[in-house]
Amino acid sequence: MKIELTVNGEQREADVWEGESLLFALREKLGLPGSKNACEQGECGSCSVLLDGTLVCACLVLAAQADGHDVVTVEGLGATGEPHPVQEAFVEAGAVQCGFCTPGLVVATVDLLAHSPQPSEDEIREALSGNLCRCTGYAKIFDAVRLAAQ
Amino acid sequence: MEVLTPRSLDEALRLKSENPQAVPIAGGTDLMVAINFDRIRPNAVLNLNEVPELRGWSRANGTLRLGAGLTYAEAMREPLAGLLPALAEASRTVGSPQIRNRGTIGGNLGTSSPAGDALPPLLVAGADVVLASVRGERRVALGEFVVGPKRNALAEDELVTAVELEPASAAETFMKVGPRNAMVIAVVSLALRAGEELRAAFGSAGPVPILVRAPRDDADAFPERVAEAAAPIDDVRGTAAYRRHALRVLTRRALDRCLA
Numbered sequence: 001m002k003i004e005l006t007v008n009g010e011q012r013e014a015d016v017w018e019g020e021s022l023l024f025a026l027r028e029k030l031g032l033p034g035s036k037n038a039c040e041q042g043e044c045g046s047c048s049v050l051l052d053g054t055l056v057c058a059c060l061v062l063a064a065q066a067d068g069h070d071v072v073t074v075e076g077l078g079a080t081g082e083p084h085p086v087q088e089a090f091v092e093a094g095a096v097q098c099g100f101c102t103p104g105l106v107v108a109t110v111d112l113l114a115h116s117p118q119p120s121e122d123e124i125r126e127a128l129s130g131n132l133c134r135c136t137g138y139a140k141i142f143d144a145v146r147l148a149a150q
Numbered sequence: 151m152e153v154l155t156p157r158s159l160d161e162a163l164r165l166k167s168e169n170p171q172a173v174p175i176a177g178g179t180d181l182m183v184a185i186n187f188d189r190i191r192p193n194a195v196l197n198l199n200e201v202p203e204l205r206g207w208s209r210a211n212g213t214l215r216l217g218a219g220l221t222y223a224e225a226m227r228e229p230l231a232g233l234l235p236a237l238a239e240a241s242r243t244v245g246s247p248q249i250r251n252r253g254t255i256g257g258n259l260g261t262s263s264p265a266g267d268a269l270p271p272l273l274v275a276g277a278d279v280v281l282a283s284v285r286g287e288r289r290v291a292l293g294e295f296v297v298g299p300k301r302n303a304l305a306e307d308e309l310v311t312a313v314e315l316e317p318a319s320a321a322e323t324f325m326k327v328g329p330r331n332a333m334v335i336a337v338v339s340l341a342l343r344a345g346e347e348l349r350a351a352f353g354s355a356g357p358v359p360i361l362v363r364a365p366r367d368d369a370d371a372f373p374e375r376v377a378e379a380a381a382p383i384d385d386v387r388g389t390a391a392y393r394r395h396a397l398r399v400l401t402r403r404a405l406d407r408c409l410a
Contacts, residue, residue, distance in 0.1 A: 001153065018151035018195070019185050040186040042179055042249055043333055057248045059186060060178040064153040065199050108247070129332030130246020 003067040007032065008076025016063040023047045023058035025066070026073060034074040034103045045131030048104040048111075049073050055111040057130075074103035077110060086110050089148035090141075097135035105131045109145050118149055152194040159203035159282070162309060165196060167284040170306035172196040176204075176219055177252035179245070180261045196309075204256065204311060209233075215280075216313045218256025222268075223247070225255065233317040236271035236341045239324040243267055243339075246332050256310045259295065262302040262358075269296065269359040270341035271324050273351035277315040283308040296358045320345030321408035325400045327388075337388040340376070340400040344408035348372055350401055355380035355393045369409060373401035 004013050007030060014029040021040070026032045026049070036046035040059045047058040050072040058073075078084035083091070086109045096102050105128060112119055112127035119127065124145050133141060154172055156162035166172060172194035175181045184190045198204055204219035207230055214233060216225075222241035224230065231238035244250050244267050258268040259279055269292070278289040281304060292313075295303050304310065322343040328334030339353035348369060351361045362379045364372050382393035 018153045019191065021182060021186060041183040042245065045246065045248060048248060054251045055248050056252050060182040060249075060252060062153065062175060062178055062182065062185075062195065062197065064155065064195075065175070065178070065197050067155070111247075126332075127247060130248045 001064060003063055005066050005068065006070045008072055014063070018064060020063045021059045022049070022051075022061040022063045022066045022071070025063040026058060026071070032073050032075050036100055036103055038100070042130075043132070044101070044104070045108060045128075046101050046104040048107040048131065050107065050111065055108060072107075074107050077106065084110065086113065086144075086148045090144045093140050093144035093147050095136070095140040095144035097133075101131060101133040101135075105133065105141060109148060112145070113149060119145070151192065153197055154194055155197040155200055157200050159201055159311065162196065162198060162201050162204075163282055163284050163307075166309055167307045169194050169196070174198055174260060174309060176254045176257050177221065177249075179249050179253040180257060198256075198309070209317075212316065214315055214317055216255055216315075218254060218259070218310045218312055220255045222250035222253050222255075225268075226250070234271065234275065234315070235318055236274065236322040236324040236343065237268060240267045240271045240326070240339070240341065243324070243326045243328075243331075243334070243336075249333075255313060259292075259302070259310050259313070260304070262296045262298075262300050264299050264357055264359065265336045265339070265354040266359070267324075267326065267336060267339060267353065270339055270351035270353050271322070272313060272315065273359055273361045274322060274341045274343040274349040275315040275318065277313045279310060280312040280314060281305075281308045282311045287311070289314065293361055299357045318343065323404050323407050325404055327396050327400070335387065338382070338393045338396045338400070340397060340404060342401065342404035342408055344369075344405065348405075350376045350404070352376065352380060352397055354387070355382040355397055357381065369405050372405060373398045376401040 038044045038046045042057040042060045049058045173192040174196045204217045207216045222244045225241040258266040277292045279295040324341045326339040327337045336354040343349045377398040382390040
């Protein structure tokens with residue numbers, strides 16, 4: 001089936017299988033591999049995107065459900081050579097190790113700071129509780145969030 | 151596979167009647183996992199995201215009506231959180247922000263898992279589930295709606311459209327045991343409403359969530375009564391003995407919190 005949606009501000013069309021996730025459509029049909037595919041069950045957060053401005057796991061959205069809706073992926077946050085301030089903070093703080101969880105964490109952090117520009121420690125932990133990182137122990141990631149909030 | 155996307159409740163009910171095998175999908179937090187892992191391959195899914203009648207909540211003559219599409223994130227927000235504090239507490243323990251933004255109360259009811267976090271708080275609130283089809287609307291008490299693990303009273307042409315319940319008139323709370331705070335399926339959960347009557351309901355400690363009631367004066371014996379009412383099993387998340395013990399402890403703590 002064909003879906004039409006706005007992705008990172010651009011009107012896009014994709015031919016998708018009816019049972020396909022938004023994540024698969026973004027990565028395999030729309031050429032946007034920034035959202036990562038790991039658990040496919042909403043546990044790891046590495047496919048986090050904004051759907052109509054709301055933070056969701058793209059693996060749990062049926063691509064067909066995104067028809068007519070607005071999606072922002074990690075690719076839509078900054079531009080080449082002009083990273084989003086949250087992306088800059090992740091680089092600055094050294095919050096990246098293998099990098100696989102980073103796109104999801106960046107999108108989740110952008111969402112957090114949009115709702116709470118000066119988050120408390122508890123707020124940061126809660127906001128990122130759906131994003132797993134198996135490399136870093138999260139300390140540098142929390143540093144990056146605090147840095148981005150400044 | 152076919153995706154049916156109705157734009158109104160009437161259209162949704164007509165499509166469900168014409169395609170009784172169509173599996174409803176809202177937040178996708180249960181169904182998409184099953185589809186992604188190829189555990190099910192439905193002939194058709196009924197996408198309820200575009201049905202405005204299922205969204206939000208309302209209050210008429212004191213009764214609250216929660217649309218089936220109400221998300222956990224919405225249940226956590228004021229003023230609803232103040233009207234149904236245990237449901238708000240339960241919603242805060244669901245998954246992660248991403249899951250709470252998508253998962254719905256109607257989906258929790260439709261799935262009817264013994265571990266469904268919304269079910270115990272809705273049970274202590276005496277909730278009725280509103281079921282609709284082209285044949286009309288009916289109300290079923292939540293305790294009669296869930297009939298077994300992941301089994302419920304929905305007819306094949308029916309959809310869960312709402313839940314109706316009274317706002318909390320007495321102290322109530324929700325507690326959940328799991329290995330960490332986020333992304334946890336309850337090892338055991340408990341909701342308590344402490345009015346003239348004590349009402350407790352638990353999850354993950356039997357095939358269906360169960361409501362246990364006692365006069366307020368029987369508070370001392372209540373933890374034991376709740377533990378005895380459970381029919382837990384040993385599984386990957388915990389043992390039956392642990393679950394019964396934890397229910398006793400949670401009930402004591404919930405009573406301390408609500409009767410303080």
